[in-house]
Amino acid sequence: MFLAAALIVSAASQGLAQKLNGAGATFPYPIYSKWFSEFSAQHAGVQINYQSIGSGGGIRQVMAGTVDFGASDVPMTDAQIKDSKVKIVAIPAVLGAVVPIYNLPGVNTELRFSPDVLADIYLGKITSWNDGRIAKDNPGVTLPGAKINVVHRSEGSGTTFIFTDYLSKVSPEWKSSVGSNSAVPWPIGIGAKGNEAVAGMVRQLPGTIGYVELIYALQNKIQYGYIRNAAGTWVKGSIDGVTEAAASVKNMPADYRVSITNAPGKNAYPISSFTWLLIPNPPRDGNNGKVLKDFLNWMLDHGESEVTALYYAPLPKSVSDKVRVTLSQLK
């Protein structure tokens, strides 16, 4: 009796709709929702729900086995991997970047920030705009003596993770006294909620510096500064620069848990990062796992070509080739 009922139910659920649930990062949400709706349109009966509850929540849900997949802007820590009930494979999906924005009346040229200067501004050690070290990077620019107001994100966010991860790499002092996380104990500055509020504060308050996602700055046509990358080139945040940063990573680890900030490529934009889809392996449900695998292959074949329209950076070929191999090994 029961067996028969169970068979009927499972048959019915297979026939009706294949429903997948995912949860996680907010940063890639626009591209994920586009991908999922297109994939559903091309594959009858498949429905993928994605809740953008934040990277922390995404990791937590996938570890607890309550979703078919998770998503995160922050790589999982060793402790999390150890604690997880299921083995989780991280698949890089797209790339994002963070750019410094500022409001300095009277300065029309785009400012240049060397890594140590940016770190010391956020450490509160460089406090005025006409500081000799800023002037040294910007010859020919007349800098006002205004005080530097520092703005950062108030809520935990992948953007903050990327930014602080970068500062930790370029400034030993930042690494020891602040560190990197989605929320950190900021030495100075005020917190604003979301990219919009950071940009709003910078726009309103003369002498303010902040950081926002590259995608946000591009969409809203906000001016942002140059950064000197590890190769010594002055680069401005751009989609190509981000992809080049990912391509220039040597020895990509098998689990893709790699920070690509301060990447070595000649034109690599240094404050860049992957955002990952977290796939339980073996899957929570065999059929859903198959669909998910189909989706991931579709993402590499078709999805990646659509990301630049939404100002995300696509995976470089070297990485997507490697991901293909990983996918073929998924159970």
Place this chain on the structure above:
Amino acid sequence: MNFKIQDVRVPGPSETPSPVSDPPSGPHPGEGPSAIRKFLLSRGSSAFADRGFRWLMVLCALTIFGIVALIATELTLRSQLTISKFGIKFFFGSAWDPVNGKFGALPFIYGTLVSSLIALVIAVPLAVGVAVFITEMCPRKLRGPLSFFTELLAAIPSVVYGLWAVFVLVPLLREHVNPVLMKLLGWTGFFSEPNFGIGMFAAGVILSIMILPVISSLTREVMTAVPHSQREAVLALGATRWEMIRMGVLRNARIGIVGSIILGLGRALGETMAVTMVIGNRPEIVKSLLAPGYSMASVIANEFSEASDDLYLSALIEIGLALFIVTIIVNALAQLLVWVVTRGAPARVN
């Protein structure tokens, strides 16, 4: 209950014997017994239904205790990690370092209390003033619109307040209000540099606007409920209009006014969105009110979704517990205040 068998019913034991129906002196002679009377005669014994109703109501009242107990236990259980690691020091520590796993709630408790206090200091006199004007002196034509707009303020979602604060209030404070405060009250140390516009004071101001309608509309209701005879009596004794309002109305209405202030305070303590957008989100205790601060509700809203390790999450849940405890303490103090204010109330002039 059953209207069809009314002829065979026997009156219930608790029911008083009914007078003869169809009294000629009834309000509507010739119409028979009133609808209520008809129903009571026909419904059968009420004993069971009454008892059932009583227990249902007791159950409803008990759910309140149940909900409070559930919240408290859940918050305590889920914050075990930080409770066992930091103990009572959690509430007095001022470090908030998710990177190194050090957590303390003091700057957040301070921020919540101070921003709510600023809100009360601004909103209470204003709200009582509005209520006095509307009930006692307002021309009839203006009364409707004025009450309507006060209540409209209460219906605006807090995120809208927050946006308005970011784009209108904060620049206004930064450019026009704060410089004046710094010049006049700078010597106290409560209004000193840096002046970002954003900060504890901005949070207090936006909160005061949000709790204004709560306090003012309840105060108005309470003042309207003061009997006219009170006003007339005070006037008859030779009081001026202001003295009449003070001695005859405000004194009589003070329990209700304090009650409305408590409700306003409750909203201020728990307000999240609008505060987050203007308080500056900096976990630090600074004397200057113009400096950025942080509140308990804001830090939970800000950091909960991205808190990935267990200790961090536990710390945020314990902040929720702290908010719960602070709310209970503040409400208990307020109840105590009501009790002190109202205990024995002889006619006094002040």
